[in-house]
Amino acid sequence: MNQFRVCLMICAIGGASLCSGQMAPPQLFSGMEGYTFLPDGTAIPIWGYGWVADGYITLPGPLLEYTQDEFVQLNFTNPSPESHTIHLHGLDVDQANDGVPATSFFVVTGQEATYEFTADYPGTFLYHCHVTTTLHLTMGMYGMILVNRPDMTLFEGGPSYAKNAPILFSDLAIETNVDAVQSFPFHDIRPDVFMVNGVSGNQLEQPDHIIDFEPGEPIALRLGSMAYSLMRLDFPSELNATCYMSDGRPLPEPFDVEEMDIFPGERFTVMIEPVEGWDGYIGCEFWNIPDQELDGEQSIHVRDKSLSVGEWSELIAPLGYPNPTRSSISWNGPASVSVFDVSGVLVFQGPLDQGQLHVNGWSTGMYTAIFPDGNRSRFSVIH
Ligand SMILES: [Cu+2]
Structure with a gap:
């Protein structure tokens, strides 16, 4: 794209x-x-x-x-x-x-x-x-x-799949991100945000984070971990989950999987072919490795596509008006915004003034607005 x-x-x-x-x-x-x-x-x-x-x-x-x-x-x-x-x-x-x-x-x-x-x-x-x-x-x-592979098989002679679902686990320690002054030994890091594809909690219920399936069409879950935690996944039996690949190579024998551990840096490819009409979750536990404590949990929503009709219309990022603008731009809905210029530099962060962002004095150019729900919208400033 x-x-x-x-x-x-x-x-x-x-x-x-x-x-x-x-x-x-x-x-x-x-x-x-x-x-x-x-x-x-x-x-x-x-x-x-x-x-x-x-x-x-x-x-x-x-x-x-x-x-x-x-x-x-x-x-x-x-x-x-x-x-x-x-x-x-x-x-x-x-x-x-x-x-x-x-x-x-x-x-x-x-x-x-x-x-x-x-x-x-x-x-x-x-x-x-x-x-x-x-x-x-x-x-x-x-x-x-x-x-x-162009033929949509996992590997030569391997099973076919209808689509990929990339799932990248990671975590972060807020204190470090807010004040990024020093590096820690690996085992000293105590994360407090536990993420699936960069989001957590109810953000995983946004439509673009839900895995919608068509009955009879297998999905290749591309699982990888950049987390400091040990990942422990729970696959309900209705998913019919089978692990075919580990660390970028086919396994000698695929195996049915209900629980799976993923250590930092590991990758697995797991095929799922959920039963028709299923609507449920893959459980994701984040275990601290040195302390062997459960630090966090997330849930990945998997759902028969027929149950999702109509939701996408809510996802469309708000369009600002007027666009391009000379003095101010308004959005319906969001209360605050972060704005980046084309080189990725944050130029504004904070609340909108009754839905308006004032851009008098800003340089001519293209900007990207990112709202608290993660939606993005682009606009141009002209003079
Ligand atoms: Cu770097």
Whole structure:
């Protein structure tokens, strides 16, 4: 989708010649001035990755999807004040491209780099920054990578699936994110926010976080953990869950799964084919590893698609008006907003003035508004 957007922009600017099937590769950037929102609306500072074309970072970073045997050129730029890298966790890349700074390279402030590799093996992988790793991880610098096969089988000779459901577990310690001054030994980190795809609690009931299934169409759950916690998952028997892959390789024998442990950095591919009409949850427990204590729980909603009709209309991000604007822009509904410019820098955060955001004196350009419910809306300021 992002590739498509980049192509559209090039079409608009440069005419038809660049768009004859060849799309400009999208570029990731790293930022250190982002926010994620807790279910109660509290904004927590994050560092992370985002698409340059979007102009903001996300938690987790963008899902990177490739096709088996594709030669990947992952373009990366770092406008942020510190060095970062992209470590391609579990992918069989050469040492120069694996993002461990001591053995490959740092991407320092203002620098661009391209990581190159061939996506030899289909499966579920992760990426994260490898600079002062525990701190940069805790701050949010991670994402998931999928290597798919064009025939929608998990691996050669493996089972077919109808769609992927990427599920990335992570956690963070609010104290660290609010005051990101030091790195901790791995075992000293006591997270207090426990997340599935960057959200928690009732945020997981937003339609884009619910896994809707069509009866008879298997879904490939792409499970990966960037959490400090040990994940313990509970799959109700109605899901008919079978584990086929571990750490980006097929298992010698698939096995039916009702309970599964996932340690930090591990990945599993589990196929589900839920019974018709089912509506329930995959339970996710976050266990502190040194103390062996249950620190948090989340629930992933899985539901027969026929039960979800009509919900999507509520999800559409609010459109601001007028857009473009010279002096102010209004939204119906939200009480507060965070606004980022095209380089991902936070330019405003706070309550709206009777639904209005005043932009007198702002630079001409494109901005992204992020609301407490996570919805995003773009607008332009002109003078
Ligand atoms: Cu970093």
